Amino acid sequence: AQSVTQLDSQVPVFEEAPVELRCNYSSSVSVYLFWYVQYPNQGLQLLLKYLSGSTLVKGINGFEAEFNKSQTSFHLRKPSVHISDTAEYFCAVSGGTGGFKTIFGAGTRLFVKA
Amino acid sequence: EAQVTQNPRYLITVTGKKLTVTCSQNMNHEYMSWYRQDPGLGLRQIYYSMNVEVTDKGDVPEGYKVSRKEKRNFPLILESPSPNQTSLYFCASSLSGRAYEQYFGPGTRLTVT
Numbered sequence: 531a532q533s534v535t536q537l538d539s540q541v542p543v544f545e546e547a548p549v550e551l552r553c554n555y556s557s558s559v560s561v562y563l564f565w566y567v568q569y570p571n572q573g574l575q576l577l578l579k580y581l582s583g584s585t586l587v588k589g590i591n592g593f594e595a596e597f598n599k600s601q602t603s604f605h606l607r608k609p610s611v612h613i614s615d616t617a618e619y620f621c622a623v624s625g626g627t628g629g630f631k632t633i634f635g636a637g638t639r640l641f642v643k644a
Numbered sequence: 645e646a647q648v649t650q651n652p653r654y655l656i657t658v659t660g661k662k663l664t665v666t667c668s669q670n671m672n673h674e675y676m677s678w679y680r681q682d683p684g685l686g687l688r689q690i691y692y693s694m695n696v697e698v699t700d701k702g703d704v705p706e707g708y709k710v711s712r713k714e715k716r717n718f719p720l721i722l723e724s725p726s727p728n729q730t731s732l733y734f735c736a737s738s739l740s741g742r743a744y745e746q747y748f749g750p751g752t753r754l755t756v757t
Contacts, residue, residue, distance in 0.1 A: 539684070562743045573648075573734055573748035574687075581743050620686060630694055630741045631702055632677065634687040 532557045532628045534621050536635035544643050545613055551606040551638045553621030561626035563604045565595055568618045568637075577619070580604060591615070616642045646671045648749035650735050656755045657725060665720045665752050667735030675741035676718040677702070678710065680731040681751075687734065693718055694741060725756040 537552040555561065562581055566574040578589025585597040595606045604621060621635040648669045657663055669676065677692040679702075689702030693712040707729055709721040718737075722729060732753050736746040 536686075564745070566746075573750050574736075574746075575748070576745040579743075579745065622687075625742045630675070630692060630700065632689055632692075632746070633703070634679075634689075636684060636686040 532561065532623055532626055532633055534623050534633050534635040536621055536638050538638050539636065540639045540641065542641045542643060543611055546610050548609050549607065549611050549640065551619050551640065553604045553606065553635060555602050555604065555623045557602070557623065557626045559626045561623045563597060564622040565589065565593070565606050566620045566622060568620065574620065577606070611642050613642050613644060616640060646747070648735055648737055648747050650749040650752050652752060653750065654753050656757065658757055659726055660724050663722050663725060665733060667718045667720065667749060668716050669737040669747070670716065671737060671747065672715065673737035673739055675738045675744070676712065677736045677746065678718070678720045679734045679736065680704065681734060682731050690720070727756050730754060730756050
């Protein structure tokens with residue numbers, strides 16, 4: 531079965547520092563990969579997605595992610611974070627052997643400190 | 645405005661009392677889905693629907709029912725709620741599942757005592 535592992539449950543970082551949120555997935559075939567963000571007391575919204583093609587994907591709010599097929603990873607990065615980036619971030623996978631199912635990781639809580 | 649709406653937003657109920665959480669989207673999306681969010685577990689898919697009258701189980705379907713009689717609506721039914729179904733529930737929709745972005749509703753916080 532397909533799965534998603536987010537390697538850090540919490541990531542504290544100072545404002546204007548770079549950040550990387552790590553996501554590994556397991557699948558024997560090609561899948562679609564997503565990063566969503568959840569601000570406090572809100573639903574989720576899409577940051578970016580990888581379907582095929584270029585392995586570097588750019589999303590909203592200055593975030594980007596790199597798809598690495600050999601390491602089955604899809605890490606999220608931002609070169610300089612703001613206080614407003616404090617939120618929970620979820621990596622998700624769909625397609626492949628899971629068909630129309632979507633599997634989410636457990637989430638990474640990003641704390642940006644002044 | 646394109647949106648996914650859920651009702652109610654908050655619900656406290658007792659064990660065994662049947663309840664329905666409604667979900668509606670106005671984007672003419674084919675794919676709709678229900679998730680529950682629990683601390684440390686992320687979102688887990690309960691059921692999804694690829695179109696009218698087409699539904700399938702997600703990873704945690706036990707204790708839940710769904711129906712898709714109209715394209716815009718996808719209600720979640722708990723016929724006999726139990727305390728372990730206390731959770732935050734999200735409805736989502738997308739154009740056609742898999743490769744498409746999902747749009748999420750605001751969530752329904754359910755407490756079963």
